[in-house]
Amino acid sequence: MNKKGRFPAQATEGKKASATELVVEQPAELLDFVLASLAGRSRNSVKSILARGQITVDGRTVTKYDHPLKPGQQVAVSWAKVIGERESQLAGLSILHEDEDVIVVHKEAGLLSIATAQEKDMTAYRQLMEHVRRSDPRARVFILHRLDRDTSGVMMFAKSERVQQQLQNDWQDAVQERTYVALVEGAVRSPEGTVKSWLKENKAMVMYSSQKPDDGQLAITHYKALKTGKDYSLLEVRLETGRKNQIRVHMKDIGHPVVGDKKYGSRSGAIGRLGLHAHVLAFRHPRSGEVMRFESKVPPVFMRVFKE
Known part of the structure; x- marks a missing residue:
């Protein structure tokens, strides 16, 4: 030196x-x-x-x-733009960042985050597990959070159980920003607002809101209108809590279900997919403490419904 x-x-x-x-x-x-x-x-x-x-x-x-x-x-x-055969083998998934502790990816709509009883192979989790094991057979990835199958955007995995536990135990402080973009039905009258409820799941595995305190998991969602048309609104949605189907339930609650979300009241299939996208994820790195921010562009199809 x-x-x-x-x-x-x-x-x-x-x-x-x-x-x-x-x-x-x-x-x-x-x-x-x-x-x-x-x-x-x-x-x-x-x-x-x-x-x-x-x-x-x-x-x-x-x-x-x-x-x-x-x-x-x-x-x-x-410095080649294509970063090797390992990533080119990923389907519906692209790596935004990878280090010894975490992998940050962009997931496309239609790809499962993790396995279900119906599908175990084609998932983000399974593909990333194979990806890390090509360089180290003992390597693993660990789930930190999930995106619904038909939701696209940024998500993160841990590369050790220690990092998984560290981030999950400190999730509220570690995650500096978690922002979605939602295309919803109807013209939202209020330019911004907050939805608060306690979420529960029925026997049909459908989530629903309760206004009774502590009757379920507390869920808080903040939204702001980015663009409003006659039939649709584009919203920036920020999660204060991260519950199953939280955005989808809360959009239904305010009378503006997410486009393509038949499960929660949508009647429109205008874009051929669910109108929900994980736009920004910013977090404090578990090892360095550095705040890292990743952004995935809003799918162009979300804007097509506003064109005359």
Whole structure:
């Protein structure tokens, strides 16, 4: 390490280069070496690059952060847009961020988060389990929260039981922002509002609201109108609590069911899917404490109903 605290390395990177090549000049661990050699990159960013298999040592892909380096070895960081065969095998799912503790993904509508009695294979959970085990057969992923099958957007998984428990136990403080966009039926009169109730589930596994305190799980939903038309409204919805089907039940409660949600009173199939999208997820990283924010664009189909 030199006087500035960086590991000496000889780097070559042309303006149009698809990779940065580094030469190790003194012993170091891979993560520290790459972090010191790539100016402006955060620790989590470099961890993500490693986890994706974008770094090779003497031509061999290495994903372990503590991999020892020796003087003279060649380290290459690939900047290719396609980040490897492992991710290309994912269906209805794309990885937004991955490090040693968490995986943040974008899930498309139609994909289950986890298995049900009817379907066990094609789920986000199963695909991500296979994804992490391609580099480490002992690796696992752990559920932190779920998105309904027909809800698209950002969701996060833990990569250890310890991290799962840490985040779930501290969920209210760890999650800084959790925002959805909902396309609902009808013109919402109030530009914003809050819905509060206690949610319960009947024998048919349908959730419903009770206004009796402590009669079920407390659920609080805040909403704000983004766009209002004659027949539909686009709402920004922020969850203060995260209960099963919470947004869907609360939108029904205010008389504006989510488009495509027949289970909770919708009569419109205008967009061919459920009009619910997990737009933003921001959380405090369980290891670094850094606040990380991920945003998934509102599906264009949500806007089509407003076109004349």
